[in-house]
Amino acid sequence: MPDSNRRSFLKSVGQRTLAAGVGLGLPSSARPDANDPEGPQNDDSAWPYPIAYDKETEVDVDVVVLGGGVSGCWAAIGAARKGLRVALVEKGNTKRSGSNGSGVDHWQDCAANPASRVSPDELAQDIIDARKGYICGPSRWIKTHEGWDRLQELEQMGMKIRDDDDEFKGAEFRDETTKLLFAFNYQDRTVIRIWGTGLKPALTRECRRLGVKIFDRVMATSLLSENGQPGSRIVGATGVNTRTGEFLVFNAKATILTAASPSRVWQFVDNLGISAHRPPNNSGDGFAMAWKAGAMFTLMEASSLGTQPGVGQGAAGGNSTWYPLSRVDSSGKEIPWFDVNGNLLSTVSERCYPAPGQKRFLGGGRVGASREYRGPAPLSDRQIDEGVKKGTFVLPLYGDLSSMPELERKAIFRLMVAQEGLGWIAYRTLVKAGFDPEKDLPQIYRSHNPPDVRSLPIDMGGLVVDWDMRTNLEGLYAAGEQAYGTWGCAGSSTTGHWAGQRAGEYALRTSKAPVNRQQIENEKRRVYAPVRQTSGTLWKELENGIAKVMQDYCGDVKHEESLKIADKWLTEIDDSELKRLRARTPHELMHALEASNILAVSQLVVSSCMARKASSELLGFHRSDYPAVDPPEWHKFVTVKLEQGQVEVGELPIDYGAPLAHSYAKHS
């Protein structure tokens, strides 16, 4: 925006710049690496942005949203629609950041769409049952009921959600009245194929239209508590600009955490960008700051096998975007598909319907659904491995789009692949390189990560929230992956909007509490410590070290003794290498603070693993000292939070949030 507008806006949100110089001893104009003997030695390496480590800006708003992904944008929209002054704080750029930054191809659990054949109540209950309760009941209820509202709003904002050009006329996955296209389960018709490359630009444009003040390239670093005491009401947050190093203080009546689930705790490779199939800036910043502020978490003990680094969304075989892909081995032999009862399926169409006698299947990349809700699937990886050893199958495997019905092939490659995150560029790069789905077999890449390289399932661990999406701390709300048992584009959209509205209502009926100066000074000392170091550990080294501790002592199979060792070495790293962490530019400072957050998340995970003294199949949680799997007395949410520096363990019933239908009606 033009400078004059910017100034008047800053005034209107009550922004003011404090006097420079708060005792950090940082030269304001010097290049951060000017005196670094190991650093770059010539002008080529000059940092391109002005350095402002000693500048502090205070932003006064009603609601501050931390994390500008899908849930954060919707939270900001929900609060702004109540006429409130809203700040949206995003580490990257809101227009293209977050797990759906580059796109998304399907909109899940949209039971309220006009062509759906299942009610929102029934679908939500089935999803909860399929996960034996280890999921966020309230957020699932909100998602199945309100997903269609949010999707219609996205259409209004300019995103394409239906086949209005009649390209798929007559397809069995198309509703001829609404022109909606469905995926996975053609019986239920609750998962909608969408043109989501435009999703984040649409949401960003809407935020700006509603007057949301977007702070791009600002990494939130801590939550501010009333009187500076952990466990108290949250009164805002601090942040640091990742280009200039400027410090920001947000003072708000309500704070909404909408950061992503950390994508790299056990897994780190030097080429960070391709280390996990999630944006590398998903470093659990929100998890770390909420943990330190005394917020309550659950399901952080859950984990699944990590994914192999590299090869992105354009690769064939991914079970959501490419469903129901036909597969062949290198000799052209087809990989068979079976229904949940082990019956061989002979047509492509059969892969999109429940088995005879099965009520429904829940499809689309959902982790660990119990057997009665499992959908059709190709021969398992384990069985393929056995076949490869015996010579039944020859590697590599390929997708075989060419043998599929024309409209299925077109829907997978020319719609889904082109719209899913990382897909637009994959589609473009593939076709320009001559790939033709009608003639060519795209290779399927198989993952064989070591069992101890875990990952946090994105729909499991997170902050405990109530029906208002409020955490245990007054003034602090959470949505999207930040909340426990919540995920996906539709889940983040619906819970984000819901949290924005509820936080907004709270802001309307409450008065502002001041930030605590001492807490801010302490945080500034912590944040800027790495740029004051002239020697020490760089962030990659630290992250690699944390990942190794987690692999060695908190891997696939856990035991009290090894968890204690994990805790010991993480504490040791906290006391030594973390204190010597060094950063030479604001960008490196961001990564250093991320590494610090990953350390805090690791400690949170280890604490959670110690707290659940029972194995669980659904949680991917195996304890050799408590080998009984899913004993009934442990069928509950185990919670952890920090209380005066000590981990306090608690529990919530597995039907937390019940009665769901009644509560949803009461709260909506």
Next chain:
Amino acid sequence: MKDNAESFEGSRYASHVPIERNEEVCIGCNSCVEACMHDVHVPNPKPGKPPLVFHPDDCWCCGCCVMECPLLEEGAITFKWPIESELRWKRKETGELFRVGMANPPAPNTTPPVGGWVILRERKG
């Protein structure tokens, strides 16, 4: 200041530079710099010159910088996967093996995605 990205701090020792720019076409508008969520690129200190790849290791191959380029079709910017991520395929009829980035690629396929290359439409109302 050299314009060559390889001479730059972030990319000097990087094994892979994910973006190449054609200096003859790029006008240095920095749309790609602002599109990137990870600050892979920084503006060139010389106005009007192509941005520089500064943090190549942060690139997760989302392609948003390419989407935003106003001179994409003219060839201002080219995306490159790391070799290990360059997708491979087999032509069913002939058994020929191909990969993205190969020396003698087959003829390009010009089919656009369903709905065309349009990313976002105007807001309704």
